[in-house]
């Protein structure tokens with residue numbers, strides 16, 4: 023399988039998060055041929071790992087479901103999961119792409135019946151819960167996974183556990199002999215919708231994420247709040263499983279910081295404001311959220327959301343970047359040290375749990391990209407020198423879902439223009 | 452085997468019969484065991500330390516360090532200039548970096564150096580002795596020389612500030628550095644976890660603001676006790692002196708019963724390498740490190 | 750005759766920030782501060798600072814010249830470098846604190862009798878004489894700084910510590926007579942005088 027599946031009239035979309043799906047669909051619905059390549063076993067990206075999303079506090083399920091339905095119904099989009107781009111050469115209108123496909127060890131016959139998962143005993147960290155719990159080594163990535171097909175973790179292939187999975191499958195979907203494949207393609211334009219990843223909280227040493235069990239990241243907190251998460255939606259802190267009632271949120275954890283990410287990650291103020299409402303939802307008036315911030319960046323239409331949260335008596339705001347965290351040995355509570363810059367009061371305040379509002383860095387940081395790609399000083403994708411490749415969504419800038427979708431639509435339109443031009447030139451020849 | 456050569460800047464406190472006399476003796480043993488040769492820079496001068504800022508001002512302080520850098524490059528061209536005192540290291544390295552970055556500062560500095568018949572054109576690397584141990588000698592070789600593991604002693608590794616900030620040892624965290632604990636463990640002893648590893652002892656303000664500094668020192672010693680330590684180990688002369696010497700005063704003023712020996716990492720290594728109590732400079736402790744002496748005497 | 754302070758006031762009129770940028774070590778970085786408060790929360794002797802570093806930076810921009818330069822806050826800096834290692838804008842806060850203190854001192858408007866200032870001066874005078882610190886002389890100057898009677902009191906209170914150091918061979922009473930010193934102390938003195946002269950010229954202490 024090579025050139026037959028693509029020509030230089032094809033658009034390659036790299037990354038199957040909300041931005042990648044949008045870019046792929048917009049082009050496909052204009053009649054273009056699209057390949058949507060996703061690194062993980064499922065589409066959906068990071069949005070599917072949120073509990074609810076601002077500003078309307080809806081569950082990510084609904085937005086995703088609509089897009090998945092459009093994808094299922096559109097023959098112009100070809101979805102390739104577990105697929106990464108290994109190399110891109112050429113220029114606008116004429117790219118050669120090498121894709122690498124990792125083996126899933128489960129083929130199209132899978133009905134997601136779950137028998138293989140029941141059969142194996144081995145467990146692996148559950149990526150869908152940011153490693154807060156474990157999942158079986160034969161697993162469905164998460165409830166909304168697309169395709170709805172199991173994955174067998176490479177760690178059990180070639181072991182008796184792998185054989186157990188194979189034996190359990192009644193439809194012969196388990197294929198332990200699958201190998202990594204390499205595919206070469208010609209495409210006319212590439213949209214990079216590779217998204218973001220949380221900044222490594224271990225590097226923010228004064229906050230002791232690596233030392234204190236009850237200091238967690240905002241991503242982990244999304245999973246704690248989610249009824250489908252590792253604690254069934256209870257805000258149980260990792261240190262001792264006790265319910266956390268007095269919760270601190272530390273803003274700009276790793277963002278706006280010359281020692282870490284230089285940029286403002288733009289979504290984390292809103293994410294924290296949203297998460298204070300998870301605390302209210304879980305604990306009512308008994309919960310207490312304290313937001314430590316430099317300044318709250320809830321821009322334009324989010325101002326309302328901010329004002330409503332400010333009215334909530336369970337939420338208080340301290341204008342201060344926390345200097346450091348220590349731990350109370352007796353009860354495992356993190357103790358926050360700093361100075362309130364409104365009044366210059368020093369504090370040493372204990373909380374049950376600290377949530378670090380970690381910054382977003384481009385997922386491609388550290389990844390070798392084609393020479394043609396243009397990056398900004400924070401490694402977000404600006405475009406390409408020859409004008410045939412585009413960044414979309416949070417790969418291009420730290421964006422929320424709504425703005426990621428807008429950015430993806432814009433990128434898709436530009437890709438379509440490239441294809442039109444290529445087609446026109448070829449027709450002229 | 453030929454020895455690794457370094458220009459050596461001992462600093463005021465690490466000479467004979469001054470506050471860290473004993474430290475230097477143990478450094479000698481460590482160098483000897485690990486085939487390191489420290490070549491003392493002739494006629495080196497004081498770095499001015501941090502506290503020098505009050506009277507000294509910026510350029511005079513830079514010039515002080517620049518004189519040492521100049522002497523080092525004249526006498527021991529090509530060798531790194533090594534300090535055992537964190538304040539000396541900090542001052543020298545800060546100066547070396549600033550002179551490297553600013554040609555106008557270098558010009559001003561040379562104008563002053565001329566008065567002492569010297570000039571400096573850059574190029575000397577100012578390093579801490581611990582960097583030499585970790586980066587040039589390596590953990591394996593340091594470990595190999597251990598003949599007397601220190602067994603059951605529990606140490607609180609006290610890194611303090613200036614060995615650790617703003618430069619620190621490459622790859623280590625400013626908030627929770629590991630190398631000192633690793634050195635303790637390398638010597639066969641136990642490093643207790645405690646929360647005052649990088650707390651400031653008050654530094655030179657121990658002299659001018661004794662009550663405030665002693666509060667810092669009290670926190671450090673108390674936490675070491677609370678976490679089961681029997682001794683404190685440190686890489687810093689001023690930390691050592693402050694944390695050891697003021698225990699009596701804190702006891703007197705605050706009714707505590709502190710009596711915790713405070714030793715240098717190199718003293719630990721000397722004993723673990725089979726040196727005598729005298730070689731390790733243990734006779735220099737104001738609060739005797741009896742357990743270490745006992746092991747050294749075996 | 751006008752003083753250095755009057756000259757500086759006249760020269761920089763309404764812009765204390767400009768004055769700091771020109772005359773204080775690393776003063777050009779003050780404007781980079783985003784008032785996050787991390788440095789303020791990092792000083793070991795934080796309670797003793799009337800104005801935290803962060804607040805001082807704000808006051809500089811607000812032109813509060815006297816309140817800043819006459820404050821004893823900067824003199825509370827222990828040079829622990831916590832602030833520098835944590836500041837999200839990479840301000841060399843420690844250097845700026847040292848610089849502010851020194852500038853105020855050189856202008857002659859730093860608080861009189863501030864203890865750290867006294868120690869800093871003694872330390873410098875001690876080393877500038879011979880090129881090296883004479884720890885015994887330093888200790889004696891230190892403890893007798895307020896006169897003989899109070900000095901005796903301090904020494905009496907600390908007699909165990911002092912004796913301990915002597916017994917441990919770490920404080921040498923002979924240092925009074927034959928001390929550690931540099932051979933080229935004359936050269937060092939001249940060099941320091943020159944450095945001071947250049948700096949004074951640059952900072953407008955001399956015309």
Ligand SMILES: Cc1cc2nc3c(=O)[nH]c(=O)nc-3n(C[C@H](O)[C@H](O)[C@H](O)COP(=O)(O)OP(=O)(O)OC[C@H]3O[C@@H](n4cnc5c(N)ncnc54)[C@H](O)[C@@H]3O)c2cc1C
Nearest residue numbers: 037039040041061067068075076217218415416421422423
């Ligand atoms: C704590 C937190 C809470 C948030 N809450 C909200 C909220 O409530 N509302 C809101 O609007 N936004 C929220 N956001 C922001 C939201 O997560 C992003 O806007 C959204 O994920 C952006 O989607 P995306 O498609 O651009 O990127 P992603 O979701 O990151 O998707 C990128 C996809 O690309 C894939 N990929 C990456 N590299 C490659 C490669 N080399 N090859 C192939 N595939 C690749 C990834 O596997 C992934 O599937 C929150 C963010 C955080 C940190």
Ligand code: SF4
Nearest residue numbers: 132133135136138191
């Ligand atoms: S691989 Fe087989 S057993 Fe496993 S879920 Fe799919 S169909 Fe069921």
Ligand code: SF4
Nearest residue numbers: 274277287288290291
């Ligand atoms: S959005 Fe808020 S928390 Fe996030 S980096 Fe910007 S200011 Fe900081």
Ligand code: SF4
Nearest residue numbers: 462463464498538539
């Ligand atoms: S730091 Fe202290 S010991 Fe080292 S040279 Fe400077 S003043 Fe002397």
Ligand code: SF4
Nearest residue numbers: 611612613654689690
């Ligand atoms: S702990 Fe004390 S002596 Fe050691 S470096 Fe810090 S201030 Fe200096």
Ligand code: SF4
Nearest residue numbers: 782783785786788836
């Ligand atoms: S830490 Fe840096 S940015 Fe923050 S207030 Fe202090 S100087 Fe300003």
Ligand code: SF4
Nearest residue numbers: 792826827829830832
């Ligand atoms: S170096 Fe000075 S200003 Fe900085 S944190 Fe320490 S005491 Fe505060």
